[in-house]
Amino acid sequence: MEDSQLVEPSSVVADIQDLLLATPDVEAFLDELARHSAAMFSTPERDVYCGITLMRQRNAGTVASSSERARQLDEIQYAYADGPCLHACREGTQVHIPDFEKDNTWPEYNKDITNHGVRSVLAVPFPLSDNIAMAGLNLYADHPNAFDQAAVQRANDYVQQASKGLQLAVLIAQHSQTAANLRAAMESRTVIDVATGIIIAQNRCTQVEAMELIKKASSNRNVKLRVVAQAIVDSAGGGPIQTVFQ
Numbered sequence: 001m002e003d004s005q006l007v008e009p010s011s012v013v014a015d016i017q018d019l020l021l022a023t024p025d026v027e028a029f030l031d032e033l034a035r036h037s038a039a040m041f042s043t044p045e046r047d048v049y050c051g052i053t054l055m056r057q058r059n060a061g062t063v064a065s066s067s068e069r070a071r072q073l074d075e076i077q078y079a080y081a082d083g084p085c086l087h088a089c090r091e092g093t094q095v096h097i098p099d100f101e102k103d104n105t106w107p108e109y110n111k112d113i114t115n116h117g118v119r120s121v122l123a124v125p126f127p128l129s130d131n132i133a134m135a136g137l138n139l140y141a142d143h144p145n146a147f148d149q150a151a152v153q154r155a156n157d158y159v160q161q162a163s164k165g166l167q168l169a170v171l172i173a174q175h176s177q178t179a180a181n182l183r184a185a186m187e188s189r190t191v192i193d194v195a196t197g198i199i200i201a202q203n204r205c206t207q208v209e210a211m212e213l214i215k216k217a218s219s220n221r222n223v224k225l226r227v228v229a230q231a232i233v234d235s236a237g238g239g240p241i242q243t244v245f246q
Helices: 009-022 026-041 068-080 084-091 107-115 149-203 207-221 225-235
Strands: 048-056 059-065 095-097 120-126 134-141
Touching: 026 048, 026 059, 026 134, 026 149, 048 068, 048 084, 059 068, 068 084, 068 107, 068 134, 084 095, 084 120, 084 134, 120 149, 134 149, 149 207, 149 225, 207 225
Parallel strands: none
Antiparallel strands: 048 059, 048 134, 095 120, 120 134
16 A cells, blocks of 8 residues: 555544534444545555444444445354454454465454455454443455555554544444433333323222233233233223323
8 A cells, every 4th residue: 555545634533523424323424434444445456345343242233344345254254253353342452464375363264254355454443432332443455465564554543533433423322322212211101100090090999009910911911011001001092102201
């Protein structure tokens, strides 16, 4: 890779910010980031394929790829539950294999990836907070020794520059998921409370006794409390229940 491929850090940060603003969710952001990364390290003569792995609770949660070929290459290491990017994510260390035909780090994986025409790989972990997620940038090339010392340094610099955008995207996704979970929990609570009130009115019983009847029906039918509660509301002519958020 020529030195002309090097892009100023301020330009990378601006590009990542634009991607973050232009994409609707973390999955779309990761896909765009993967394509941006592949373009950064490719040359007119040789393509580089990029995969980005996002891991939560030490399990792969989201995978983004710059192309269909990159996605297929990433899936190979998922089939073995190990490989350069997964190792980089889990251990927080860079993995650089200049030539798979001369490497035996993961024998079965190495053989498989070589059969797919890949000769070299560079995997660099993103420096994210442990309590947020773990992520790694995976760069594949079809020729050996694709990433010289300068390219490795550029990749590490690039990951450092892109990490804040990725970290922000993950935080936004986590907050959105938390809000969605809270809304779902409150909606379930609302329909259960309404069903409890119906049972109290129909059976002249206490709230505890009404709740026990719902739990018993849930257990006997092997369905969730909310499903039983909604059925009680429906039978009373109440229809769908909406939770009002103010």
